[in-house]
Amino acid sequence: APSRSSADPVATALDAAVGHLVRAVTAVAASNPVVLVDGRSGAGKSSLAHTLVARWPLPGRVQSVALDSIYPGWDGLDEGVGLAREQILVPHARGLMGVWQRWDWDVGAPAEAHAVDPALPLIVEGVGILTPATAGLGDVRVWLESPTASRRQRALVRDGDGYRPHWERWARQEERHLQRDEPARLATHVFAVP
Structure with a gap:
């Protein structure tokens, strides 16, 4: 069936990437594979x-x-x-229940706890998740590459004025991650998103 994404190049690229990842997850031949998705802010990870x-x-x-x-x-x-890594990925790899706390951005403090079942498959997505210390804990490892102007526009549309004053501050941390960890080299799949 035709995809709704046919007129949207970003959606088309992400849809094609997911098609590859569905096959990759199946090929892992495990009931609880781990997928790690990295890329700079606004690249399309979520x-x-x-x-x-x-x-x-x-x-x-x-x-x-x-x-x-x-x-x-x-x-x-x-x-x-x-x-x-410590609260989710390592316990999952060891067959143990993981527990992480949500960060409440409004109050600037940890909030409620969430459990991660080691028997179930797991996707962890976010800037920085592909590092030498985490790569071995992911069966399928994804890097999304996207131009700065496109990423910035998507991120600011998504998060609005709350993110705008922090864009450069966050981008500097992303740059350190790219220089230090070379996440694209750790990925099993690299996808371009317009």
């Missing part, structure tokens, strides 16, 4: 993760965690990735 959840090829439920719910504030990229 949209890709939501679409992958909707088209998940394995029976049962898939868990999805966005690092935007974990980063402890506008200077917390590295800390958020560390928390995701």
Whole structure:
């Protein structure tokens, strides 16, 4: 059936990427594979993760965690990735229940806790999730590459004026991640998003 994305090049690119990832997840041949999705702000990580959840090829439920719910504030990229590794990815790999706390951006403090079931598949998406310390914990590892102008426009439309004053501050943390971790080299799949 024709996709609604046919007139939207971003949606078309993400739809094609999800098609590849559905096959990759199936090829893992495990009941609880882990998918890591990285890319700079506005690259399409959340949209890709939501679409992958909707088209998940394995029976049962898939868990999805966005690092935007974990980063402890506008200077917390590295800390958020560390928390995701220690509280979600490592326990999942060991067959243990993981527990992470949502960061409440409005009050600037941790909020309620969420459990991650090691028996279920898992998608973790967010800037910084592909590092040498996390790559071995992901069966399918994705890097989304997208031009700065497009990313910025999408991110500011999505998050509005609350993000605008922090764009450069966050971008500097992304740059450090790219220089230090080379996430595209750690990915099993690299997709271009217009």
